[in-house]
Amino acid sequence: MFISDTAHWSKSTFGTCDLGDKRRTKRLIQMVTSLARNIGQSVVKSMDNDSEVEGAYRLLRNPKVLGKDIAEGGFQATATLAKKGMRLLALEDTTSLNFSHGVSEGLGYIGPPSQKKKGIQVHSIVLVNAQSKETLGLIEQTRWHRKASVHAKKNQRLAEDYTDKESFKWQRSSEKMAARLGDDMRQVISVCDRESDIYEYLDYKVSHQQGFVIRTRHNRKLNDSKEKLFERIRELKGVGTYTLDIVQKRGRKARQATMELAYAPVRVLAPDRKQKDYSPIELTVVSCRETSKTDHPVEWILLTTEVIKTAEDARRIVGYYAARWKIEEFHKAWKSGGTQIEKSRLQSEGNLERMAVILSFIAIRLLQLREVIDTEKALRSKDCSHILNNIQWRILWQKLEKKNTQGRQNPV
Numbered sequence: 001m002f003i004s005d006t007a008h009w010s011k012s013t014f015g016t017c018d019l020g021d022k023r024r025t026k027r028l029i030q031m032v033t034s035l036a037r038n039i040g041q042s043v044v045k046s047m048d049n050d051s052e053v054e055g056a057y058r059l060l061r062n063p064k065v066l067g068k069d070i071a072e073g074g075f076q077a078t079a080t081l082a083k084k085g086m087r088l089l090a091l092e093d094t095t096s097l098n099f100s101h102g103v104s105e106g107l108g109y110i111g112p113p114s115q116k117k118k119g120i121q122v123h124s125i126v127l128v129n130a131q132s133k134e135t136l137g138l139i140e141q142t143r144w145h146r147k148a149s150v151h152a153k154k155n156q157r158l159a160e161d162y163t164d165k166e167s168f169k170w171q172r173s174s175e176k177m178a179a180r181l182g183d184d185m186r187q188v189i190s191v192c193d194r195e196s197d198i199y200e201y202l203d204y205k206v207s208h209q210q211g212f213v214i215r216t217r218h219n220r221k222l223n224d225s226k227e228k229l230f231e232r233i234r235e236l237k238g239v240g241t242y243t244l245d246i247v248q249k250r251g252r253k254a255r256q257a258t259m260e261l262a263y264a265p266v267r268v269l270a271p272d273r274k275q276k277d278y279s280p281i282e283l284t285v286v287s288c289r290e291t292s293k294t295d296h297p298v299e300w301i302l303l304t305t306e307v308i309k310t311a312e313d314a315r316r317i318v319g320y321y322a323a324r325w326k327i328e329e330f331h332k333a334w335k336s337g338g339t340q341i342e343k344s345r346l347q348s349e350g351n352l353e354r355m356a357v358i359l360s361f362i363a364i365r366l367l368q369l370r371e372v373i374d375t376e377k378a379l380r381s382k383d384c385s386h387i388l389n390n391i392q393w394r395i396l397w398q399k400l401e402k403k404n405t406q407g408r409q410n411p412v
Contacts, residue, residue: 006036013137013361017073019065028070028358031056036362040340060351067353071141074361078127078137079180082187087130089320090139090177090190091327094123094169097335097356098342106349108145120356121146123169125177126327126364130189133323135367138360140177142169143353162200170201174210189213189306191324197303199270203278206305213304213320216285221269229266233287233301236262240311241291246298257298262287263314268303284308288318326367334363 010033017025030052031043038046043060047053059065082088096110097120104118111117125140146166162168170192178185190210194217205212219230238260248254263286270278283303290297302321308314335342339359346352 007033009365010036013077014070014073016076017070019069024059024062024065025073027055027059028065031059032358032362035339035358036365039338039362039366060346060354061348063350065354067143067350067357070354071138071357071360074137074357075139075141075180078139079184081136082127082139082181083184085184086187088136088184088188089128089130089133089323090188091126091128091324092123092170092173092190092192092196093324093327093331094121094195095331095335096121099344099352101345101347103347103349103352109148110146113148120144120353121166122356122360123173124327124330124360125173125190126330127188128323128326130320133326134371135326135364137364139180140173141357141360142173142176143356167195167198167201170196170198171204174205174208178208178210185210189320191320193324199274199278202268202281202283202303203270206281206283211305213302213306213317215321216301216303220271223267223269229268229285230301232264232266233262233285236264236287238262239314242315244290244298252296255292255294257290257292257294259288259298259318260291261311261314261318262289263308263317266303286314286317330363330367333366334360338366339363 007029010029014025014028014032017028019025019028031047034046034048034052034056035041035043043056044053047056098110098117099107099119100117107118107120109115109117110119110121121144123142124138127136127139128134129136174190177188181188186209188211190205190212192212192214194215196214197217199220202212202214204210216229219228221228222232240261241258242261244257244259246252246255246257263284266283266285268281268283269275270280283305284307286302286304286308287299288302289299300318300321302317304317306313306317308317333339339362341356341359344352344355346355
């Protein structure tokens with residue numbers, strides 16, 4: 001697989017970038033290859049010699065080299081991989097890059113202005129094979145600086161036009177993704193968290209025949225407005241259960257939970273103030289709720305364009321939403337756990353953005369490499385029974401276990 005060949009991966013990802021000069025594209029590929037071979041290292045430590053260091057910095061400092069042009073080459077590479085008729089999940093989320101050094105003065109707010117935290121807001125879409133959950137790559141990413149006015153009072157934000165709001169990022173990202181994928185957009189299901197539960201966005205997706213699975217945030221009115229979404233789904237009878245391993249997070253302990261599925265077709269109404277502009281939307285609601293006795297049971301209420309006829313269909317939709325964790329892993333690999341973009345100390349906004357774009361694709365490569373390793377481990381463990389009989393693998397296991405326990409101290 002080409003992902004294991006760093007130089008091949010770099011050329012496949014950025015080889016079509018139009019940077020105004022083929023020599024710049026060649027330099028970009030060389031620079032990315034070195035950075036990908038030295039994950040988490042600075043430009044100086046990643047390059048083989050002083051001339052490569054100087055060439056890399058000339059590229060990063062060149063005002064004619066735009067971050068969006070570097071990114072577009074990577075997006076087109078992902079689009080090429082997607083053109084195979086496969087069902088795809090478009091995992092979307094927003095994060096912020098926090099920079100505390102001098103250049104932060106020219107960046108935007110990543111929290112209330114009173115906190116004085118500066119950085120870059122980023123909305124990304126990671127494209128994944130719906131069946132195998134294999135990561136194909138980044139298909140869209142928007143970066144912007146948040147102004148202090150974004151933190152204006154709620155009634156002031158309500159008066160803004162939808163296309164001027166920050167929340168328009170969801171629709172804008174879908175528009176750009178659709179432009180790159182063309183007819184293959186029909187095979188895409190956008191998977192988003194509660195922040196995307198915006199009626200204008202739902203209406204756009206449905207009217208353009210684009211699929212989605214979205215976790216609900218609003219208890220929307222249904223039918224003739226006498227019933228609401230949450231009440232409707234909680235009245236439904238369960239159609240099946242399955243076991244979910246819940247990981248430890250913050251104050252929550254790891255545990256195994258029994259999850260119950262339910263689903264129903266619904267006709268969702270626009271908010272009262274928008275009903276003159278937007279028609280009701282026919283969707284399916286899926287509930288995945290924990291039946292285990294706990295103070296904080298897990299519950300997902302999902303809205304989807306997918307037709308659901310069986311419990312197996314409902315379980316598949318929940319599986320699509322569960323795959324959303326991959327974009328959280330991408331953020332971690334990009335920001336702290338891998339390429340460590342937030343530790344960059346480049347001294348201008350443009351330089352920082354160009355580096356952020358480059359490292360975002362390297363972070364995707366880290367996810368892909370881990371998937372390859374995990375797959376190979378699974379195959380090796382699966383093959384054990386095919387190459388060893390029952391007695392042989394038990395003897396081997398006992399020897400390995402004895403070796404692993406040698407030298408351990410007994411607990412006091």
